[in-house]
Amino acid sequence: MDEKQAIAAFAALSQETRLRIVRLLVEAGPDGLPAGAIGAAMDGASSSRISFHLSHLEQAGLARSRREGRSIIYSAVFATLSELIAFLMRDCCQGHPEVCAPAVAALSCACEPKTEDAHA
Amino acid sequence: MDEKQAIAAFAALSQETRLRIVRLLVEAGPDGLPAGAIGAAMDGASSSRISFHLSHLEQAGLARSRREGRSIIYSAVFATLSELIAFLMRDCCQGHPEVCAPAVAALSCACEPKTEDAHA
DNA sequence: TCAATTTTTCAAAAATCATTGAGATGTTTC
DNA sequence: GAAACATCTCAATGATTTTTGAAAAATTGA
Numbered sequence: 001m002d003e004k005q006a007i008a009a010f011a012a013l014s015q016e017t018r019l020r021i022v023r024l025l026v027e028a029g030p031d032g033l034p035a036g037a038i039g040a041a042m043d044g045a046s047s048s049r050i051s052f053h054l055s056h057l058e059q060a061g062l063a064r065s066r067r068e069g070r071s072i073i074y075s076a077v078f079a080t081l082s083e084l085i086a087f088l089m090r091d092c093c094q095g096h097p098e099v100c101a102p103a104v105a106a107l108s109c110a111c112e113p114k115t116e117d118a119h120a
Numbered sequence: 121m122d123e124k125q126a127i128a129a130f131a132a133l134s135q136e137t138r139l140r141i142v143r144l145l146v147e148a149g150p151d152g153l154p155a156g157a158i159g160a161a162m163d164g165a166s167s168s169r170i171s172f173h174l175s176h177l178e179q180a181g182l183a184r185s186r187r188e189g190r191s192i193i194y195s196a197v198f199a200t201l202s203e204l205i206a207f208l209m210r211d212c213c214q215g216h217p218e219v220c221a222p223a224v225a226a227l228s229c230a231c232e233p234k235t236e237d238a239h240a
Numbered sequence: 241t242c243a244a245t246t247t248t249t250c251a252a253a254a255a256t257c258a259t260t261g262a263g264a265t266g267t268t269t270c
Numbered sequence: 271g272a273a274a275c276a277t278c279t280c281a282a283t284g285a286t287t288t289t290t291g292a293a294a295a296a297t298t299g300a
Contacts, residue, residue, distance in 0.1 A: 034246080034247090035246075035247060035248090036245095036246065036247080039247095047246080047247060047248080048247090048248075048249080048250095050247090051247065051248055051249085052248095054247095055248085067247095069246090070245060070246050070247080071245095071246065071247080072246075072247060072248090
């Protein structure tokens with residue numbers, strides 16, 4: 001991930017509705033959710049507003065879409081999220097392990113850092 | 121770090137000049153750099169422009185300032201960067217270890233994830 | 241084919257953000 | 271105290287982003 005992509009991703013995540021959509025899509029997993037359901041989850045925001053934010057997220061590489069019947073299903077692009085975390089760590093760790101280490105340690109989710117020779 | 125803080129941090133990082141300033145400050149370490157030196161490093165941007173971006177970063181908790189003689193020295197707030205990474209991981213990992221694990225593995229910086237019982 | 245459903249597109253209005261330049265503030269040196 | 275230095279504040283301007291509402295496209299079912 002280069003600087004441009006990172007900036008686009010940060011911009012996409014710096015808006016309340018979009019950040020909430022991303023969280024929703026991450027929860028939803030690879031199957032994703034139809035645009036309508038996403039809108040309903042966002043205080044029933046107008047369809048054009050949701051469409052705007054969804055295409056913004058897609059533009060930033062954080063979501064992808066596929067048509068299924070008359071619905072359009074959006075799902076999170078986990079690779080981009082992963083790359084964004086890596087970007088942030090690369091940028092922030094330069095000689096400062098005290099930045100990354102706590103973040104990794106604070107990780108109370110299902111992620112187990114692969115400790116077997118993880119120096120890519 | 122709550123949603124509001126995360127949004128502020130993402131917004132701060134989603135602007136080229138600010139992202140570059142953050143990188144510079146991270147490189148500079150805890151000693152930081154005077155505003156003038158930061159401006160000089162940014163293609164010699166005008167002082168008011170740099171001041172605007174620096175106070176934006178300070179507002180977002182990503183930088184702090186102290187006066188030293190006639191200079192004002194800015195330095196990175198590593199804790200916020202760390203929390204932002206943790207926020208992103210928390211959000212993105214929910215049941216999806218394949219997101220975090222590669223990011224952690226891709227970590228080619230000096231950060232060694234503390235593997236001794238790091239389940240805080 | 242017609243009507244209903246789902247979502248997008250588009251243009252206009254509103255809101256927010258970035259840059260500029262002038263002037264103000266605090267600090268040091270003489 | 272005056273001059274020089276480093277940075278900030280403020281108002282004006284321009285640029286970008288967000289929201290809204292109306293209309294258009296794609297799909298399904300009768």
